[in-house]
Amino acid sequence: MTITQIQALDAMLHHHRTLMADVDNRVAALAETVNSGIAYEPAVAELITYLAEEVIPHAVAEELSIYRTAATREDLANTVNEMIAEHRVLTAAVESLANASNGPAALTQATQIGTFFTTHVVKENELLLPALLEDNDVDLVKLLEQMHHLTTAASDDPPSQKAPDPDSEAVILSLLLEAADELSKAGHGDRACRLVASAWAVLRSTRPTLAVKTTASLHRLAKTVASEPITLRSHVKGSDDTAIRELDVRHLAPAQRHEIIFSEFHALAPGSGYVLVNDHDPKPLRYQFEAEHAGDFTWDAVESGPEVWRVRITRTLNGAATTESDARDGTKVQELDVRVLPHGQRHEVIFSTYDHLPPGGGFVIVNDHDPKPLRYQFEAQHAGEFTWDYLESGPKLWRVRVGRTLVSTPV
Numbered sequence: 554m555t556i557t558q559i560q561a562l563d564a565m566l567h568h569h570r571t572l573m574a575d576v577d578n579r580v581a582a583l584a585e586t587v588n589s590g591i592a593y594e595p596a597v598a599e600l601i602t603y604l605a606e607e608v609i610p611h612a613v614a615e616e617l618s619i620y621r622t623a624a625t626r627e628d629l630a631n632t633v634n635e636m637i638a639e640h641r642v643l644t645a646a647v648e649s650l651a652n653a654s655n656g657p658a659a660l661t662q663a664t665q666i667g668t669f670f671t672t673h674v675v676k677e678n679e680l681l682l683p684a685l686l687e688d689n690d691v692d693l694v695k696l697l698e699q700m701h702h703l704t705t706a707a708s709d710d711p712p713s714q715k716a717p718d719p720d721s722e723a724v725i726l727s728l729l730l731e732a733a734d735e736l737s738k739a740g741h742g743d744r745a746c747r748l749v750a751s752a753w754a755v756l757r758s759t760r761p762t763l764a765v766k767t768t769a770s771l772h773r774l775a776k777t778v779a780s781e782p783i784t785l786r787s788h789v790k791g792s793d794d795t796a797i798r799e800l801d802v803r804h805l806a807p808a809q810r811h812e813i814i815f816s817e818f819h820a821l822a823p824g825s826g827y828v829l830v831n832d833h834d835p836k837p838l839r840y841q842f843e844a845e846h847a848g849d850f851t852w853d854a855v856e857s858g859p860e861v862w863r864v865r866i867t868r869t870l871n872g873a874a875t876t877e878s879d880a881r882d883g884t885k886v887q888e889l890d891v892r893v894l895p896h897g898q899r900h901e902v903i904f905s906t907y908d909h910l911p912p913g914g915g916f917v918i919v920n921d922h923d924p925k926p927l928r929y930q931f932e933a934q935h936a937g938e939f940t941w942d943y944l945e946s947g948p949k950l951w952r953v954r955v956g957r958t959l960v961s962t963p964v
Contacts, residue, residue: 561693569674580667593656605765612640614703651769654833750840775837801830816901826867890919915956
């Protein structure tokens with residue numbers, strides 16, 4: 554039976570209401586366990602599972618169907634970019650929920666996820682979907698079918714019809730996580746953590762849903778690894794006995810911490826570093842660094858709890874994120890190739906690199922698409938303080954030199 558455009562819209566809105574209600578119910582169940590003083594971990598696991606298996610796959614399907622169509626309209630392009638960025642925040646928030654150290658912390662993070670998700674869905678319902686309904690060139694019925702095929706993992710078709718191909722990556726990951734659990738039980742927790750972190754590094758950009766599962770497993774496994782002895786120091790110093798910058802992430806929402814930490818690392822010059830200040834042991838983060846940046850960083854514990862953890866993270870001399878490039882005037886400038894980074898991290902790395910430029914300094918952004926939206930963000934944040942010069946304009950590669958003018962002051 555063929556449905557109408559209005560019926561397709563109603564189906565999308567109904568599914569959104571179901572997702573929001575299911576998330577709210579699971580957050581409420583977690584609140585009940587925490588307030589009652591009973592074991593909260595099963596409720597956290599239930600919420601994480603639902604987010605990883607229902608909400609995030611739905612978000613990915615939206616990006617490949619509804620968002621892709623909406624992005625072709627100039628009046629909706631910026632909204633689509635915002636919505637995609639919010640999906641990345643949501644994925645990071647689920648990782649942070651898995652890292653919650655106690656019941657109240659888990660409830661706080663879960664409540665933030667519920668509120669954030671509701672706000673995100675309302676924005677889509679009120680801004681994107683009505684505009685697409687009014688567009689005569691958009692087929693909402695077809696988009697609904699696309700989303701259904703993208704999010705459905707199994708089929709109710711009779712056996713005589715072709716069954717959907719199994720998700721081989723998901724199956725392999727499940728086997729790998731089972732093997733990691735067995736390794737941990739056999740007393741090889743560190744080896745298990747390294748194995749899971751390697752899987753996370755492969756999946757974080759291409760399969761964010763599976764990456765969430767590896768992060769949850771990694772945080773559970775890391776608790777089985779014996780803590781290393783820590784030498785406490787009264788002052789944070791660099792190798793040359795000079796004070797170094799501290800990156801205190803305690804004031805950030807848990808969902809933002811890992812992205813900021815990695816972004817700051819990507820922006821480091823070879824041989825430089827910062828001290829990470831956190832309110833819990835960042836051991837899982839270390840395994841993720843080893844999976845993505847093996848040999849490119851050093852990790853030196855400075856302080857270990859019980860309330861504050863400090864770790865000095867340094868980019869080694871062979872771990873440069875940038876190269877040197879010739880500008881039009883023949884001078885050498887730093888080249889920042891963001892094509893190797895997940896889309897959710899690129900703007901953070903670029904702005905962090907700019908924030909640490911001296912007046913008159915600059916760098917070249919290398920990207921796989923025209924960074925025009927980024928230029929508008931620069932104009933909104935740094936009007937009159939930056940220069941923007943295209944060195945290469947597609948069709949496959951864009952290179953833009955971004956400079957800090959002499960009148961601006963680095964953060």
